[in-house]
Amino acid sequence: MNIFEQINILLSGEKPFVCYAKPNETIGNLLIQNNSELNEFSGQSGFVFMPFDAGLKVVLPFEGNSFQTEEFVVSQKESSKAFKPSEIGEKLAFEALVSKGIVEINKGIFQKVVVSRKIVLNENLVILDTFQNLIATYQTAFRYLFFHPKVGLWMGATPEQLVKINTNQFETVALAGTQLYSENVVWETKEFEEQQFVIDYIVAKVQDKATNLKVSNVKTVKAGNLAHLKSIITGELTTGLNAIDLVKTLHPTPAICGMPKENTIAFILKNENYNRTYYSGFLGEWNNDKQSDLFVNLRCLEVEENKINIYVGCGITKDSNPEKEFIETENKSMTMRNILVVNA
Numbered sequence: 001m002n003i004f005e006q007i008n009i010l011l012s013g014e015k016p017f018v019c020y021a022k023p024n025e026t027i028g029n030l031l032i033q034n035n036s037e038l039n040e041f042s043g044q045s046g047f048v049f050m051p052f053d054a055g056l057k058v059v060l061p062f063e064g065n066s067f068q069t070e071e072f073v074v075s076q077k078e079s080s081k082a083f084k085p086s087e088i089g090e091k092l093a094f095e096a097l098v099s100k101g102i103v104e105i106n107k108g109i110f111q112k113v114v115v116s117r118k119i120v121l122n123e124n125l126v127i128l129d130t131f132q133n134l135i136a137t138y139q140t141a142f143r144y145l146f147f148h149p150k151v152g153l154w155m156g157a158t159p160e161q162l163v164k165i166n167t168n169q170f171e172t173v174a175l176a177g178t179q180l181y182s183e184n185v186v187w188e189t190k191e192f193e194e195q196q197f198v199i200d201y202i203v204a205k206v207q208d209k210a211t212n213l214k215v216s217n218v219k220t221v222k223a224g225n226l227a228h229l230k231s232i233i234t235g236e237l238t239t240g241l242n243a244i245d246l247v248k249t250l251h252p253t254p255a256i257c258g259m260p261k262e263n264t265i266a267f268i269l270k271n272e273n274y275n276r277t278y279y280s281g282f283l284g285e286w287n288n289d290k291q292s293d294l295f296v297n298l299r300c301l302e303v304e305e306n307k308i309n310i311y312v313g314c315g316i317t318k319d320s321n322p323e324k325e326f327i328e329t330e331n332k333s334m335t336m337r338n339i340l341v342v343n344a
Helices: 003-012 088-106 127-137 189-206 243-250 261-271 322-337
Strands: 017-021 027-032 046-050 058-061 066-071 112-121 142-148 152-158 161-166 169-180 211-215 219-223 226-236 282-286 291-296 300-304 307-316
Touching: 003 017, 003 027, 003 127, 003 142, 017 046, 046 142, 088 112, 088 261, 088 307, 088 322, 112 189, 112 261, 112 322, 127 142, 127 152, 142 282, 161 243, 169 189, 169 243, 169 307, 169 322, 189 211, 189 226, 189 243, 226 322, 307 322
Parallel strands: none
Antiparallel strands: 017 027, 017 142, 027 066, 046 058, 046 282, 112 307, 142 152, 152 300, 161 169, 161 291, 169 226, 211 226, 219 226, 282 291, 300 307
16 A cells, blocks of 8 residues: 555544655655544654644654655646636735835834735645645655644645754754746845845844854755745754754744744734634654754645635835735745646
């Protein structure tokens, strides 16, 4: 029985599991929980699934559960159809939210804020066909399918590493700026500023506690049909900064909320008018101070009965244009829309 056949049985039996593949890998990892209990994370090793802000901090423990790996043999399916663009009401509401963010920036409340929206498609998703498309299409991303009967079903292909930890060595990324990918990407001042905000924030938060801190040059990277600016930040943990402290320091990063963090989170919770839940939270392998591999939950969708929720956001600075930011979220939504298979 291959990994996809097992997933089909697990979904039918409502058994908690996660199936995932790391960036640029074709090995599928399947962790199956042997009961339906909801395990709240308190430092134990396992696959963690964490919310953006408040909410259940979930872990599927490695210990006592089934874990297996298998080379993915993927059967790609034709995606169902070209989904209609968002309605004019959604467009105007999001542009108003962006404008409100720009007003707060000009008042000096914060320097950057990341606002988001939920796109709801009234469709019945063919889960396994869509997941196979996702695996095959976004090979440079962290791809996953997570299910717990008390949490729901989520799927995504995130380009953003939160942090990778190997004993006392850590690596994180500053990822910002978005546009449709082309061979000759040209970035504007706004995008370089956005990127520098993220770098400065991460460095400021860890430089007094970590050692051998290094920041790579900014480069353009491709994620699906999009281009982003990326820098890699590396360092060493110390007695004053253990692995769990580092994660608490980094999450949420300016790439998903803005800066300063407290002010932007307050703005998001007051003005987005929906609950992000696990969108822009983080997920991945947690092994305490040994080897951990965590990713920010971006480019993702949530499956409900006869409904697909796609989550997208964008970074706002003083130079942002509300209509352009709306278009950016439409472009980001295509990461998920392009691979969907739905029942007719």
